[in-house]
Amino acid sequence: MKAVLDGINRPWIGAVLWLAGLAVPLALDQTWMFIASLFAVYAIVALSQDIVLGRAGMFDMGHAVYFGVGAYATAILNTQFNWPILATWPVAVLLAALAGAVLSAPIVKLRGDYLLVVTIGLNAIFVLALNNNLARMTGGPDGIFGIGVPSIFGWQLASASAQFWLDWVAFAATLVLIHNLDRSHLGRTLYYIKHDQLAATTMGIDIRAYKVLAFALSAALAGFAGTLFAALMAAVSPGAFVFTESVTLFAIVLVGGQGSIPGVLLGTALMFVVPQAFRQFAEYRYFVFGIAMVVVMVLRPQGIWPRRRSAGAKA
């Protein structure tokens, strides 16, 4: 099994699959296009969770916050200040990155379990703030509706296919970014930190600085996805960023395979796409997730599609 998974030359297969995906609007109906767009957006968030958890080894179980910061930034700027969607994108990313840096700075020193609990608390406070219509801008429990459609140089991406292609291209950009990360100095450094902090620190690695950087980067990427999410759904509400979402993201990385791009994508497909396909069994969704999480961890604790060894540099 491992040989098969390792043997597939993944970047090329990935590129081919991505290209095939471009044909989705031509081959599938509106519903499936929406599901595919949703998959692309959630895949970006899941990959961002993988940076902080799978690669840097930090137990962030409140990652939905940064997704939400990006989504709400776009929602507010667009509906209340009439900014075009694409103009809100950089702001969303920067705000999310800032949130990631500021929130993580005081807590990265904490031991794993404590960091986990603190991030749960941060997520809870974030959702409570949204629900309480913070600064009268977040729209309370109903959220914000009527988010516009992205347009590029005046060209409105109004159709579902146009939205899908936008999301699919953003997805490709993310894949390239993560692939590059794995082959870069930063990627290696995060690996060293995750696996042996003491040894890493004696090599001159400033653990704290890198941990905050990892948090900020993963938050930025989640915020990036947040804008796409707001545009896709045309609405945002606190319910999309609650603790259960963070748990799902966390589980995707662990169940799919930490630090493994195909693993995380598989996890995203299983936890976001499959339930969409089985809408009639919606109330069983988390029940099934629960069982799946226990079973996968017990039978295959390294995840379904673990990271290929020795990603990082070749002699």
Place this chain on the structure above:
Amino acid sequence: MSAALLELDDVGIRFGGLQAVANLSFAVGANQIVGLIGPNGAGKTTAFNLITGVYKPNAGRITFDGTDITGWAPHRIARAGIFRTFQTIRLFNGQSVLVNVLAGLHLQTRQTWWQGLLRTPAQRREEERLRQTAMDLLARLQLDQLADTDVASLPYGVQRRVELARALVARPKLLILDEPAAGLNDHESAALNETILAVRDEGISVLLVEHDMNVVMNVTDHIVCINFGRKIAEGSPEHIRSHPDVIEAYLGKDDEDFLPPAIGSAA
């Protein structure tokens, strides 16, 4: 007499009720190989952890290359030029020899995080330069054939060489080795001796903890002996070998393996 590169001045540390190290003073000069010996539990690794910043001393001062580094964080001390190996090997298992050694090049990397994410041409060149630097060092230690091998699958002696390579590639001013000969056979120990001497010849000072007296006596210029966290003797290998306090420290334990060559079998 060259100015001391590393100097410990009356250094001490307590852990709760235990005074692990007290009034410890010694120095390592430029181009010098100093050995730190003593029975098990004497505080040798603690001393290393104090020097490399893993622990912060409660008392005393540590000076390196003219700068007071007392209480500095480990990564700052590394940046000052002190690199180490560990008593229990701390390699990054699951990664190749090359990637492990690249960790030692962390401080010499001229590559920002965003260059890495975007994979700019500058970053690609830099990656190649790093790879080449690492491979050159691996070749010198006869490890280049194993560059892509997972360190976890390597024999113990080879893992020790990889850990040494990782510290060496950082071009340290002071190399600290914690029991580098532990678990090595005679052939490997002899190769280690040669490597340490070669390192010194390149201008790197070495401070090592070692129980293997063949290594200690043949390689060091100066030996410091500690017991119960305090220095009990210091001097040249010949001086230490017949020093009464040293002999008593070792004879006081039941472990005859640790008898210095003067008392035990042939050196």
Place this chain on the structure above:
Amino acid sequence: MLGTIVQQFVNGLTVGGIYALIALGYTMVYGVLRLINFAHGDLCIFGAYVGLVVLGSGAGSGHAQLLWLGAAFLVAAVVVAAAGVVLELTAYRPLRRADRLSAVVSALGASLFIENGIMLIWGPQLRVFPSNLLPSMHWTALGARIDLVQVLIIAGSAVLMAVLYWFVHHTRYGTAMRATASDQDAARLMGINVNRVIISVFLIGPAIGAIGGLFIGLYYRQVYFTMGWNYGLSAFIAAIIGGIGNIPGAMLGGVLLGLFNAFAAGFISSSWQEAITFALLIGILLVRPTGLLGERVAEKV
């Protein structure tokens, strides 16, 4: 004014007692396994549902009613204790040697499973407890009203805590438990059957927690399936405040949190109250992570 304060105090002690009973389960499991048993809160509420089933089948009033109540507590404690052991054997024991994170995900999965299992069996709407379970006696003192149910809960929690404290500190089994929490390997070398200790932790913690859950049902006269998560989180925060792994700490933390919530509710809007509780948690973790009474968990350096 005095009346309000005393009232909040009584309310706080009541809820605090419940938090303490639930917090004990978290702290005991963390002590021996270094694992946050995310499923614990759900097990406790499961106890409330089990108790409801027993009470629902009981009819009539008067003396028989009190017997049914007793039976409800007993059955709830036993069923949930059994569930706790099943949980340990299926979701945690196989991962004893695996990466910590895997156990965390397994715990979360178990929590989702139990919580949604409850929803699937009993429905998502809230379930009401029968109203005539206890004689509706109350007392007034210092301008505050104390109901019989509150007395029952406060007294019941206090008794259970005292018994547990005695058990942990004055019996051999308790010592074995503390030894295992301190250093599992050493305990094993001393001849302690670590697996049996862990099983007993998963019997006692959930059993006590189930009684806490049933108290919730009796006090608020209703239960719904997400309560396990809500109360579980609060109880967990209480355990951390007191010092995770520390049994008296969990008791203290529970009571303090209950009092804090009661007094805060009187003076701050409830929607921000939760946020403040979390902020308090974060503050404590940053400033004094070992909690008020200190952590009794060996640090794996």
